[in-house]
Amino acid sequence: MVTPQATTEPDPILVVDGLTGGFGRTGESPQVLRDVSFQIPRGRLSAIVGETGSGKSITALSVIGLAPAGFTRTRGSIGFEGRDLAGLDDRQYQAIRGSRIAMVFQDARASLNPTFSIGYQLAATIRRHTGVSRSAARAAAEEALVGVRIPDVKRRMKQYPHQFSGGMAQRVALALALSCRPNLLLLDEPTTGLDATIQADVMDLIVELSERDGLSVCLITHDLGVVGQHCDHVVVMRSGRVVERADARDLFESPRHPYTRQLLAASELGGHA
Amino acid sequence: MTSDALVSLPVRGAGMATRRGGGLRSRRILGKLAGAVIVVWGVVTLTFLMSRVVAPDPTTLLVPPQATQAHRAAVRHELGLDSSLVVQYGHFLRNLAHGDLGESFSTGLPVTKDLSQRLPATIELGLLALVVGTLVGVLVGVFAAIHADSVIDHGLRAVVVTGLAMPQFWLGLSLLSVFFVQLGVLPAPIGRLPVGVDPPPTITHLYLVDALLTGQWSVFVDSLRQLILPAATIGAGVFSPIARVTRTAMVEALSSDYVRTARSLGFSPARVHFIFALRNALLPIITMTANAVAFALSGAVLVEGVFGWPGIGQYALTAIQQSDFPGLQGFVLYVAVLYVLIYVVVDILYTFADPRLRR
Ligand SMILES: Nc1ncnc2c1ncn2[C@@H]1O[C@H](COP(=O)(O)OP(=O)(O)OP(=O)(O)O)[C@@H](O)[C@H]1O
Ligand SMILES: [Mg+2]
Numbered sequence: 001m002v003t004p005q006a007t008t009e010p011d012p013i014l015v016v017d018g019l020t021g022g023f024g025r026t027g028e029s030p031q032v033l034r035d036v037s038f039q040i041p042r043g044r045l046s047a048i049v050g051e052t053g054s055g056k057s058i059t060a061l062s063v064i065g066l067a068p069a070g071f072t073r074t075r076g077s078i079g080f081e082g083r084d085l086a087g088l089d090d091r092q093y094q095a096i097r098g099s100r101i102a103m104v105f106q107d108a109r110a111s112l113n114p115t116f117s118i119g120y121q122l123a124a125t126i127r128r129h130t131g132v133s134r135s136a137a138r139a140a141a142e143e144a145l146v147g148v149r150i151p152d153v154k155r156r157m158k159q160y161p162h163q164f165s166g167g168m169a170q171r172v173a174l175a176l177a178l179s180c181r182p183n184l185l186l187l188d189e190p191t192t193g194l195d196a197t198i199q200a201d202v203m204d205l206i207v208e209l210s211e212r213d214g215l216s217v218c219l220i221t222h223d224l225g226v227v228g229q230h231c232d233h234v235v236v237m238r239s240g241r242v243v244e245r246a247d248a249r250d251l252f253e254s255p256r257h258p259y260t261r262q263l264l265a266a267s268e269l270g271g272h273a
Numbered sequence: 274m275t276s277d278a279l280v281s282l283p284v285r286g287a288g289m290a291t292r293r294g295g296g297l298r299s300r301r302i303l304g305k306l307a308g309a310v311i312v313v314w315g316v317v318t319l320t321f322l323m324s325r326v327v328a329p330d331p332t333t334l335l336v337p338p339q340a341t342q343a344h345r346a347a348v349r350h351e352l353g354l355d356s357s358l359v360v361q362y363g364h365f366l367r368n369l370a371h372g373d374l375g376e377s378f379s380t381g382l383p384v385t386k387d388l389s390q391r392l393p394a395t396i397e398l399g400l401l402a403l404v405v406g407t408l409v410g411v412l413v414g415v416f417a418a419i420h421a422d423s424v425i426d427h428g429l430r431a432v433v434v435t436g437l438a439m440p441q442f443w444l445g446l447s448l449l450s451v452f453f454v455q456l457g458v459l460p461a462p463i464g465r466l467p468v469g470v471d472p473p474p475t476i477t478h479l480y481l482v483d484a485l486l487t488g489q490w491s492v493f494v495d496s497l498r499q500l501i502l503p504a505a506t507i508g509a510g511v512f513s514p515i516a517r518v519t520r521t522a523m524v525e526a527l528s529s530d531y532v533r534t535a536r537s538l539g540f541s542p543a544r545v546h547f548i549f550a551l552r553n554a555l556l557p558i559i560t561m562t563a564n565a566v567a568f569a570l571s572g573a574v575l576v577e578g579v580f581g582w583p584g585i586g587q588y589a590l591t592a593i594q595q596s597d598f599p600g601l602q603g604f605v606l607y608v609a610v611l612y613v614l615i616y617v618v619v620d621i622l623y624t625f626a627d628p629r630l631r632r
Contacts, residue, residue, distance in 0.1 A: 095539065096539070097536070097537055097538060102537065105534065110531065111533070111534040113552075113553070160628040
């Protein structure tokens with residue numbers, strides 16, 4: 001096995017180190033994360049790739065403190081803005097979620113609350129973290145929707161998730177996640193299940209927003225095409241381990257780990273090493 | 274109307290969101306009300322027919338067995354039972370349209386008067402049981418869902434299942450034997466007030482409220498003490514099914530993507546549970562609460578019997594025993610109107626609870 005290449009990023013926004021854990025009472029059996037270590041560079045797009053079940057989602061959820069019930073972290077630290085998130089209590093974590101770190105999930109329509117209007121969900125989130133007045137929150141909510149290129153914002157504010165298409169709903173989910181200006185955005189397969197053209201639109205929007213706001217983005221995806229096109233840094237995972245970390249360009253040109261080569265070959269994108 | 278005579282109201286799930294084009298919400302409600310009138314008319318007509326055809330001739334109960342044939346005929350004539358069914362039905366409908374439900378064979382008073390005397394007792398007891406039973410049921414359901422599959426959840430489930438399985442009159446008798454007979458901390462089952470205590474001045478007919486409004490504290494306390502055990506008994510029948518559906522709906526909501534999103538946005542667990550998740554669990558809770566309202570306000574016959582509660586359930590029981598057609602018809606009319614009203618209100622509440630049901 002090839003030792004993961006050490007990243008020498010000067011000032012990473014996220015430093016995950018030795019993250020280990022699993023399900024079951026002791027987090028030993030079955031173990032789903034084994035000594036996961038990687039860094040997410042600041043202000044750029046990174047990707048976590050790997051086959052189904054390799055632990056990508058659990059890793060991202062652990063970062064935001066929402067690992068599923070039953071998952072126990074047995075070891076490791078999550079460095080973010082000078083703190084180890086692994087040591088935070090619930091309240092401290094709640095203050096960070098949504099405001100410093102946000103996450104967008106796969107099925108956007110399911111991830112919006114069907115019984116509250118889009119405007120309410122946005123304004124409530126903004127008020128949660130800023131405590132501004134209702135009217136200020138509504139204005140900020142409209143702004144957030146404009147920011148993700150949703151047309152006819154005034155009318156959309158009053159609508160409910162079932163009145164949005166998948167692509168539009170994913171924009172709303174992005175607006176929600178970005179409404180309190182987080183520094184780190186985690187995206188767990190944000191475009192899976194959308195039409196190809198809409199996937200491309202949403203990806204373009206994500207890239208544009210990250211450039212505009214200097215946002216650090218960690219994208220979990222199966223789509224190596226997207227990685228090659230947009231991402232600077234790649235973390236490759238397999239059965240709970242990080243097998244390779246590299247700049248995207250290097251990875252596509254000369255994948256070091258045999259598993260990475262397999263992945264690239266399977267996606268018919270690279271692997272000409 | 275025993276506890277298991279709950280008529281299930283139709284459940285409308287989110288998946289069945291109707292999207293009939295055109296009409297306004299108010300028009301839909303009007304349509305519902307028109308349908309409601311037809312349902313009430315149907316139920317009342319059916320009761321009329323059943324009571325005339327199936328029930329025993331009330332004159333046999335009103336007239337001594339040794340009475341002459343002539344006397345018997347005179348009584349039948351007086352009660353209007355000697356004319357043809359069609360004529361009787363015509364009479365019945367005409368009177369009904371005038372708000373006249375006839376005179377009770379057993380009390381000799383107008384049925385409307387009988388009902389208006391007994392309804393407040395049933396309503397006061399029913400409302401108290403409903404408010405407490407629903408609140409506790411929802412809270413326990415949410416709590417159990419949050420701690421799903423823990424020891425707490427299993428313990429609560431045992432309580433709920435017991436509440437569902439135990440016959441109401443049996444629970445009432447058990448409570449009486451503990452709190453009245455053995456501990457002596459609550460009063461005898463003799464109705465709404467202890468002997469010798471006068472009701473408060475009438476404002477709403479609900480003793481608790483009237484006593485409060487007129488500042489009669491001792492009457493308030495007396496009346497509350499009389500209410501506790503019967504309300505607890507009916508409240509248990511309200512609590513158990515509501516706790517059960519709340520738990521089920523909340524478990525589903527809590528495992529949803531939108532709850533995970535709310536958490537990922539930093540909302541506190543209280544906000545996530547009681548606002549974001551509970552709102553989504555409301556449809557089945559509304560349905561079950563509607564069933565509970567129907568059950569509690571139509572007079573739990575056996576519970577009223579156990580506690581000597583002078584409500585509508587007892588009146589219905591007497592009417593059945595004595596073939597008191599007008600009394601029984603009055604009761605059935607009340608229950609039919611109650612159910613239909615609940616149905617209409619539930620339909621409106623659904624659209625408030627779930628935007629997918631709106632147009
Ligand atoms: N709630 C859970 N209970 C038990 N095991 C779980 C649970 N959630 C995930 N796992 C296991 O943890 C491992 C990692 O899961 P994870 O969801 O992180 O994979 P993933 O890399 O995101 O896969 P995918 O690409 O399919 O989303 C898998 O083996 C999975 O079976
Ligand atoms: Mg995943």
